[in-house]
Amino acid sequence: MKIASPYFDSIRVKPEDDRRAKARPGMRVCGFKGCACEATHRAPLGRDREGEFVWFCLDHVREYNATYNYFAGMNDAAVAAYQKDAITGHRPTWSMGVNSWNKKGRRPEPHVHMGPRGAADPFGMFDGETWRPQGASQPEPEGRLIRNAERKALSALNLDIHATATEIKARFKELAKRLHPDANGGDRSREDKLREIIQAYNYLKSVGFC
Structure with a gap:
């Protein structure tokens, strides 16, 4: 069809406002x-x-959202305070243990705690047990708690969990020197192992093992 055809003259396009759906009877009308x-x-x-x-129609809700700003009228300090409170859902928080104290000190206990010495023991269940009064600190277990990551790092250095700081440092220097490309005629095939050794040593150093 040619553009100069008279058929084009008979095509009439409604304006944009006329093509949008008008509110039907009983329906909500756009608030714009x-x-x-x-x-x-x-x-x-x-x-x-x-x-x-x-409520808006599609065109006007887009226009409204483009200029919407929840923090309008607030300075930077007020916005920062709002964002900080939003972390806890704008609910009040207290420091650890604050609820167990009052102005006069610790609240009185609701009942008396009794140890094995103050209770009948017809079956001898507590014979030979060391009774620790309430509030006394728990004795520290001997040795140091070893986590899985620390075990893995020690294993990479071919050491057990009882290795001392001096042993860890000496083993690291030994392996680093042995695996370095300069000590192997420039051979870089063992660089991955060297990288593993360095990472293990740095981790043990960061957690205070050496």
Whole structure:
């Protein structure tokens, strides 16, 4: 069909406003002033009016959202304080153990704690047991707690969990010297193992093993 055809002259396109769906009887009308289209999308009213919304048609809700700013009117300090409170859902928080104290000190215990010495023991269940009064500190277990990551790092250095700091340092220097390319005629085939040794040593050093 040629562009100069008279058929093109008979095609009439409605304006954009006429093509948008008008609100049907009983339906919600767009909240934008002067718009009579059906409101199909809701938008928040803003700060201090949480849970309240205004309804728009698709075109006007896009326009509203493009300029919406929840923090409008707040300075940088107020915005930072709001974001900090949002981490806890804007709920009050207390320091660890604060609820167990009052202005006069620790609240009185609701009942008396009794140890094995103050209770009947007809079956001898507590014979030979060392009774520790309430509030006494638990004795520290002998040795150091070894985590899996520390076991793995020690294993990479071919050491057991009882290795001392001096032994760890000496083993690291020995392996690093043995695996370095300069000690192997420039051969880099063992660089992965060398990298593993360095990472293991650095980890043990960071956790205070050496």
